[in-house]
Amino acid sequence: MARILKKRIREAFLAYVLLAPSFVVFAIFVFYPFLKNIEIPFYSHTGCRGFGVNRVCAEEFVGFSVWREILASNEFAHSLWVTLKFTFLTVPAGIGLGLVLAVIAHARLRGITIYRTIFSSTVATSAAVASVIFFSLMNPRAGIWRLHIDGIPILEHPTWALPAVAVVATWQSLGLAFIVMSSGLQALPDEVLEAAAIDGAGPFRRFARVTLPLMGPILFFAFVVGSISAFKTFAEIDLLTPGGGTSDSTKVLAYGVYEAGFASGDQVRAAVFATGLFICVLLLTLAQLRLERRVKYAR
Amino acid sequence: MGQVALTHVTKKFGNLPAVADVSLVVEDAEFLVLLGPSGCGKSTLLRMIAGLEDVTEGVIEIDQKMVNEVEPKDRDLAMVFQSYALYPHLTVRRNIEFPLRTRKVGRSERKRLVADAAEALGLSELLDRKPAQLSGGQRQRVALGRAIVRQPKAFLLDEPLSNLDAKLRVQTRAELVALQRRLKTTMIYVTHDQVEAMTMGQRVAILRDGVLQQVAPPAEVYDRPANAFVAGFIGTPPMNLFDAVVDGGTVNVGNSRLPLGELWNTPAGEYTAGIRPEHLTIIGADPGDGALRGTVEFVESLGHERHVHVRSDCGAILVVRHSSHLAIPVPSELVGLHVATNCIHIFDKATGDRFGGTDS
Numbered sequence: 128m129a130r131i132l133k134k135r136i137r138e139a140f141l142a143y144v145l146l147a148p149s150f151v152v153f154a155i156f157v158f159y160p161f162l163k164n165i166e167i168p169f170y171s172h173t174g175c176r177g178f179g180v181n182r183v184c185a186e187e188f189v190g191f192s193v194w195r196e197i198l199a200s201n202e203f204a205h206s207l208w209v210t211l212k213f214t215f216l217t218v219p220a221g222i223g224l225g226l227v228l229a230v231i232a233h234a235r236l237r238g239i240t241i242y243r244t245i246f247s248s249t250v251a252t253s254a255a256v257a258s259v260i261f262f263s264l265m266n267p268r269a270g271i272w273r274l275h276i277d278g279i280p281i282l283e284h285p286t287w288a289l290p291a292v293a294v295v296a297t298w299q300s301l302g303l304a305f306i307v308m309s310s311g312l313q314a315l316p317d318e319v320l321e322a323a324a325i326d327g328a329g330p331f332r333r334f335a336r337v338t339l340p341l342m343g344p345i346l347f348f349a350f351v352v353g354s355i356s357a358f359k360t361f362a363e364i365d366l367l368t369p370g371g372g373t374s375d376s377t378k379v380l381a382y383g384v385y386e387a388g389f390a391s392g393d394q395v396r397a398a399v400f401a402t403g404l405f406i407c408v409l410l411l412t413l414a415q416l417r418l419e420r421r422v423k424y425a426r
Numbered sequence: 427m428g429q430v431a432l433t434h435v436t437k438k439f440g441n442l443p444a445v446a447d448v449s450l451v452v453e454d455a456e457f458l459v460l461l462g463p464s465g466c467g468k469s470t471l472l473r474m475i476a477g478l479e480d481v482t483e484g485v486i487e488i489d490q491k492m493v494n495e496v497e498p499k500d501r502d503l504a505m506v507f508q509s510y511a512l513y514p515h516l517t518v519r520r521n522i523e524f525p526l527r528t529r530k531v532g533r534s535e536r537k538r539l540v541a542d543a544a545e546a547l548g549l550s551e552l553l554d555r556k557p558a559q560l561s562g563g564q565r566q567r568v569a570l571g572r573a574i575v576r577q578p579k580a581f582l583l584d585e586p587l588s589n590l591d592a593k594l595r596v597q598t599r600a601e602l603v604a605l606q607r608r609l610k611t612t613m614i615y616v617t618h619d620q621v622e623a624m625t626m627g628q629r630v631a632i633l634r635d636g637v638l639q640q641v642a643p644p645a646e647v648y649d650r651p652a653n654a655f656v657a658g659f660i661g662t663p664p665m666n667l668f669d670a671v672v673d674g675g676t677v678n679v680g681n682s683r684l685p686l687g688e689l690w691n692t693p694a695g696e697y698t699a700g701i702r703p704e705h706l707t708i709i710g711a712d713p714g715d716g717a718l719r720g721t722v723e724f725v726e727s728l729g730h731e732r733h734v735h736v737r738s739d740c741g742a743i744l745v746v747r748h749s750s751h752l753a754i755p756v757p758s759e760l761v762g763l764h765v766a767t768n769c770i771h772i773f774d775k776a777t778g779d780r781f782g783g784t785d786s
Contacts, residue, residue, distance in 0.1 A: 318511035321478050324498040325505045326572065327528035336524075340515040 216293035225304025249302035258366035311345030428612035435484035459627030467636035504573035668742035670699035680740035713762025
């Protein structure tokens with residue numbers, strides 16, 4: 128008995144020793160900044176002196192008052208609303224187009240490999256590159272698509288700038304969506320689709336009644352991952368509509384964090400925005416864990 | 427009506443022929459079994475009939491109408507897959523109902539037909555379950571239910587019992603035969619299990635490397651195999667096949683001369699001879715002319731019978747089916763083997779084709 132206990136203690140010790148380096152890295156670069164970020168808004172910083180690293184402030188515990196103030200502000204509500212609109216514009220479009228391309232590429236046609244390569248190519252394109260390409264294309268003076276609405280260049284338009292950025296973000300994420308949907312389609316059991324064909328279902332019925340329901344877990348996964356990605360979008364917004372667009376029309380939460388923390392130097396506001404963003408992503412993840420079982424089925 | 431006719435049907439994957447020049451007519455309401463070892467093309471043939479594979483050459487007709495270019499959904503067939511291929515997201519009821527919904531059968535009629543099929547297969551209590559909540563046997567029944575819920579021209583079954591345990595397989599085998607007799611619908615059944623083929627089929631079609639070897643009722647396939655392959659494939663244990671010289675109405679095997687009986691007119695020459703294990707009887711060590719001699723190698727006991735492996739004086743190992751209530755031969759024992767009259771099969775050594783005929 129004592130020997131088994133001793134063995135277990137030895138194994139546990141070894142396990143902790145092996146985990147220690149990762150834990151230290153996580154603690155320094157993730158846990159500490161994360162907890163510090165939550166701590167900041169609980170204190171009011173007054174009577175600051177000096178600049179940069181030499182800046183010294185008097186701290187006063189203020190409880191949730193700053194949280195309440197910022198989270199209830201129009202600025203936060205606006206950013207959250209823009210983020211939701213952006214998510215709504217990008218995620219269903221990305222999934223839908225990814226699925227359509229995957230269905231096309233799934234067909235056993237001559238030369239289809241070339242199309243598969245083209246469809247998945249945006250995976251290798253970074254958000255920055257995609258943004259620069261589209262920024263050039265939409266340039267109001269030199270671009271090929273000099274789109275103006277009501278005489279205003281599209282990326283400067285208070286209503287249409289966000290959909291324009293959404294198009295770029297969707298295009299950029301299409302490669303990944305295509306790969307995810309393709310792997311989902313390839314994992315479907317051929318015999319089930321063949322059975323449906325013999326049971327009298329034509330191509331559209333097979334797609335609607337068999338393929339789509341069987342793709343449920345994949346579609347749900349793509350929806351959650353896409354939504355999380357949309358919530359964190361920053362690069363496209365910053366590069367295509369610097370400053371968060373006309374009338375803050377493209378100022379999503381992630382951009383709000385940047386704008387507050389780096390452009391305005393307001394660490395407290397940035398910390399609250401970042402935590403708000405974290406809570407949104409956390410809720411999405413929890414929803415995934417909770418709903419995952421409903422869309423899954425055993426084969 | 428549900429006649430399925432194949433005329434010179436060939437299927438090639440690239441340059442590789444999977445099915446070669448198969449011509450076969452499955453009559454209306456017939457139970458035909460496609461039998462052969464793995465990779466012989468039997469499933470490919472079934473899938474071509476279903477429309478799931480294109481035909482490279484030849485013609486497939488269902489009720490005298492060519493269906494080569496007809497979509498699977500328009501062939502009016504039902505198929506049961508080896509994996510059952512149930513719709514995992516639908517309940518048993520919706521699974522069985524699926525072919526009716528696609529054919530726009532009215533709601534009340536659908537309800538009645540599903541209830542009838544479920545009743546016939548003992549699925550009434552399981553209608554609201556999902557496939558994942560069913561056992562292998564129950565899933566197999568649902569797959570059958572989905573096939574029989576309407577009256578197709580023919581049922582195509584691709585090794586539907588291979589995922590069941592031995593006991594359930596025997597039970598389901600009998601139920602399938604009874605079902606086919608009741609429905610009086612053409613059934614084409616693919617299997618690699620000769621017991622299934624022999625017990626279920628009205629006729630058995632044997633394939634090897636995509637080539638049809640013989641199409642005949644089970645008894646004929648067993649008693650008059652068309653060639654050495656069929657002779658060796660059908661039967662447990664299989665037919666003993668060995669090299670022999672025919673001369674003057676006898677088969678010369680080693681030092682033994684066996685009378686050919688009805689095959690007395692076989693031209694002299696070298697052949698492959700075949701004798702079924704049940705047509706050999708162990709007799710004394712000095713049997714005289716007209717019998718084989720050999721040494722017992724080992725004995726397998728199956729309970730109700732024994733399989734005695736004897737190395738004959740020609741060098742070939744011959745298996746003898748030996749009743750369990752007779753004395754057990756011991757290894758290294760010298761024995762004589764009596765061959766039942768008219769039970770020697772003669773096959774061409776080069777082509778393997780049967781020569782003449784013997785009725786056991």
